[in-house]
Amino acid sequence: MxxxxxxxxxxxxxxxxxxxxxxxxxxxxxxxxxxxxxxxxxxxxxxxxxxxxxxxxxxxxxxxxxxxxxxxxxxxxxxxxxxxARQGGTELPPPGPWSIDPMHSMVGTSAQHLGMTSVHGRFTEFGGRILVGERAEESSVEAYIKAASIDTGNSMRDDHLRSPDFLDVERFPEIRYSGGNPQPAGTDRWTVHGTLDLHGVARPVDLALTYLGKGPDPWGGVRAAFRAEAELRRGDFEMDYNQIVAAGIAAIGTTLKVELDIQAVQGEALPFG
CATH class of the missing domain: 2.60.40.10 (Immunoglobulins)
Incomplete structure (x- = not known):
């Protein structure tokens, strides 16, 4: 020919x-x-x-x-x-849907305690879907977290966090995030603009996202890895409970740091393993 x-x-x-x-x-x-x-x-x-x-x-x-x-x-x-080569020098995952794998991902939180150290926790039940666009700014994410799955390593503290003083999981069983329109913040970093629905309040929350790469997995699939961070103010989501100890120091800080380590599998379904 x-x-x-x-x-x-x-x-x-x-x-x-x-x-x-x-x-x-x-x-x-x-x-x-x-x-x-x-x-x-x-x-x-x-x-x-x-x-x-x-x-x-x-x-x-x-x-x-x-x-x-x-x-x-x-x-x-x-x-x-x-x-x-993609403009900006970073090769993104192939366009299409990617499923968040909760077995190989982590949703972590930390809050200051007594103005000195941090208390760390994590949510153990979550999931979601990432849609990678032909262009980075066309990508989006939808994710959920089961609020009652909070785990800080102390059952008494976890029960308090599930109570109406904080997450109020009976009334608000799920935390949801919807984001998109990522904007470049470096060769492998983006700012994702989105909305967090937490404790019955929806607020704009941006994620600082880093793309860590992709590769095959042992189950015949392809995986992509991401890391993201955000900082929340509890008061913005009407979680104002606090206890003042000596010298006016708050027992729990007013801000909450969120760290995400995410593995996503190409396609709509997750493999075993």
Whole structure:
């Protein structure tokens, strides 16, 4: 078949869907324009005279790539793999849905105690879905936490945190977060803008997100890892309980730090393991 064939992919081998390949002759005249399929393959038929041509690959969110192609006497140029880098230098996970794996993730919290040290806790029941967009800013996340699953390593303290003084889990059994429109904050960092529904109050909460990479898992899937942090003020969510000890020191700090270590599995379902 006369024409041009190529496969457009990222640095780590994922297809760049719907990349556009533009071919010009040495005088700068466009002789071919073709779009890659979902597998990143461009296979375009055209009557091309033998000689050298310039090929430029473009795609939203990626830096353009230019190369020289030699068309043989058969009228064919096989370019092999064209590798594109995401703008900003970070390769994101492939677009589509990713499921949060609670067995290999952590939702942690910490609050200051007596103005000196921190009390650490975690939620043990949670889940959610990340939708990675073709462009980073088109990505979104929906997540939930079972409020009663709080665990600080002290049953008496945990019962108090579940009470109406704090989480009031009987009235508000779930904590929910919905976010999107991530904005770059570095080569592998973003600020995710979202809304946290906690204790019956919905407030804007931004997550400082770091993407840690992706790779295969032992169960035949692909995983991506993220770390995120946020700081909340208890008063913003109408959790104003406190106990004042000697010298006016509050027993519990007014702010709460949240740390997330998340593994997400590509697709809508989680594997065993």
């Amino acid at each position: 006369a024409g041009v064939r190529a496969q457009v992919k990222t640095r780590d081998g994922w297809a760049v869907q719907h990349a556009v390949l533009t071919v010009t002759d040495m005088t700068g005249v466009q002789v071919l324009r073709a779009e890659a399929g979902e597998d990143g393959v461009v296979a375009a038929e055209a009557e091309l005279a033998p000689g050298a041509y310039t090929v430029i690959a473009t795609a939203p969110g990626y830096a353009p790539v230019a190369t020289t192609a030699m068309v043989t006497a058969s009228g064919r140029a096989d370019l092999g793999a064209l590798t594109m």
